[in-house]
Amino acid sequence: MSGGFAATAAALGLQVLQRDWLSANQTVFAACGDAPSTVVDTGHARHAEHTLALLEHALGGAALQQVLNTHLHSDHCGGNAALQARWRVQTRVPAASHAAVVQWDEDRLSYRPSGQHCPRFAVDGVLVPGSRVRLGPTDWQVLAAPGHDPDAILLFEPQSRTLIAGDALWQNRLAVIFPELVEASGFAETRATLELIERLAPRWVIPGHGEPFEDVAEALAGSRGRLSAFEADPRRHARHAARALLMFHLMELGAVDATELQRWIVQTPLFVAMARQLGANDLSRWALDLIEGLVGDGLVRRVGTRLQPMPSP
Ligand SMILES: [Zn+2]
CATH class of the missing domain: 3.60.15.10 (Ribonuclease Z/Hydroxyacylglutathione hydrolase-like)
Structure with missing residues (x-):
């Protein structure tokens, strides 16, 4: 500062x-x-x-x-x-x-x-x-x-x-x-x-x-x-929001079992609404892809069956 x-x-x-x-x-x-x-x-x-x-x-x-x-x-x-x-x-x-x-x-x-x-x-x-x-x-x-x-x-x-x-x-x-x-x-x-x-x-x-x-x-x-x-493309906002809100949830919990996280996504109304906006018919598949996207980008780390958010920059 x-x-x-x-x-x-x-x-x-x-x-x-x-x-x-x-x-x-x-x-x-x-x-x-x-x-x-x-x-x-x-x-x-x-x-x-x-x-x-x-x-x-x-x-x-x-x-x-x-x-x-x-x-x-x-x-x-x-x-x-x-x-x-x-x-x-x-x-x-x-x-x-x-x-x-x-x-x-x-x-x-x-x-x-x-x-x-x-x-x-x-x-x-x-x-x-x-x-x-x-x-x-x-x-x-x-x-x-x-x-x-x-x-x-x-x-x-x-x-x-x-x-x-x-x-x-x-x-x-x-x-x-x-x-x-x-x-x-x-x-x-x-x-x-x-x-x-x-x-x-x-x-x-x-x-x-x-x-x-x-x-x-x-x-x-x-x-x-x-x-x-x-x-110009509201789906771009929905994709960004889904990633941001999932990262926030992981920061709230610290670490979470991967299967539980997938279950949480498909049961959380805002995520269901975002999936709908993105035209995702298979909610479980979408949840898995969302998690894998964060892991693939190095924002989330897999430790055994658990997922951990990486420290943010
Ligand atoms: Zn706010």
Whole structure:
């Protein structure tokens, strides 16, 4: 991370805890005046102990008072429950996701269709697009960012032009556009969100995964290029998504029996939907080919009858 970002982060009273592909990054704000100590996004449940330790260190022993989520994928809010157990925190989620959290609707929250795991957590308030939230010494704008997830929000600080992007913009990749996997619209929304980010003209982007970056024009161009290819051939998106979501599942489990993994794929609704979109009639065969593709590309290693994800670059 460059020295330029360190100065911006210090002025904004924030620290970025860079994580990996299973756990999203945390952006941590110390308490400042009326603004409570806050973490934006909490990583995956599997890493919750580590997330707690990192936060305790980042806050220098002070209590965490608030949790905000950019969206409710399991790698962004999987630590919420553990943080609520450790501290008396107020938890705020995107307004559009509020009812689903209150009811703990695992279909609407995507955990059942994606076969992902996220411990239930309580919610105290919402983040409303168009409003502001005080974090550290400054006000941040809350902006709607549909596409990857229909309910997602961005946080933008206009003085320093710093953007907490969640999964709406990464430096070198484009996140899976989930609505398109279930034949809902997501490509157009993704394009509109990239346009919004371009209009904001951020100087720094804190992505959900990867290090904070400055070359926003290049990241936008890369994302648009990938999006155009997916729009031209939605099956290409489905193939990419199937591989990405299977890698995520392997990272969740660490290692899994190959036969069990094949069974899991054919029973997981999002994978069934992707197979349908790809015109695969024999679901078991498709599942096997999907696994073999990852093994063949060196992303997954076979150890006896078990499969292990290789460390990601
Ligand atoms: Zn996400």
